[in-house]
Amino acid sequence: MDADHRRLAGGMEDLEAVAGSFGAGTVPTSEILTELARLQEVLLPHLAREEQEMMPVLAQVLTHGEWHELSHRAFVKGKSLQNLAMEGHWVLDNATPEDRARMLTVLPAVPRFLLLRFLGGPYARKFEALWGGSGSNEEISNEVESDVR
Numbered sequence: 561m562d563a564d565h566r567r568l569a570g571g572m573e574d575l576e577a578v579a580g581s582f583g584a585g586t587v588p589t590s591e592i593l594t595e596l597a598r599l600q601e602v603l604l605p606h607l608a609r610e611e612q613e614m615m616p617v618l619a620q621v622l623t624h625g626e627w628h629e630l631s632h633r634a635f636v637k638g639k640s641l642q643n644l645a646m647e648g649h650w651v652l653d654n655a656t657p658e659d660r661a662r663m664l665t666v667l668p669a670v671p672r673f674l675l676l677r678f679l680g681g682p683y684a685r686k687f688e689a690l691w692g693g694s695g696s697n698e699e700i701s702n703e704v705e706s707d708v709r
Contacts, residue, residue, distance in 0.1 A: 561614070564606040571599040645679035646686070653687070 575595040581587040618627070636644065652660050664672055 561606075561610070564602065564609070567602045568599070568606065571595075571602055575599055641679075642682070645675060646683050648675055649680055649683035653683075 575592075575598075578587060578592050578595045582589070582592045622630070635647075639647075652663065655663060664676075667675065
């Protein structure tokens with residue numbers, strides 16, 4: 561895992577460098593796509609390995625309360641309501657119907673209502689501005705699913 565993390569760090573640094581050049585208009589789109597593909601070659605197998613090998617170990621050694629506290633610290637604490645809503649909608653947007661239902665059951669009723677009824681508009685507008693009409697969301701989700709299997 562440590563070797564994976566070092567390779568991932570290097571891949572992210574490479575991608576950031578190319579993205580900066582791309583943003584400045586000095587490299588073509590193909591270069592950023594190449595760097596993304598290189599990062600994906602390391603990232604997707606690593607995430608699958610973490611899920612298949614590390615998560616069962618954590619499930620044996622952490623209590624439910626400890627797991628909840630770690631998750632809260634990693635994914636919630638310090639984030640604004642706006643950021644949480646964006647991330648929440650992004651996760652729900654890419655979840656299977658079963659996973660979506662399971663995720664929504666962990667939210668208390670009032671935050672769930674607010675998330676689903678009032679905080680989706682900014683996410684929908686941002687999604688449309690970034691990906692509208694491109695089919696990218698479905699393509700990316702399908703690629704990730706097939707690559708991890």
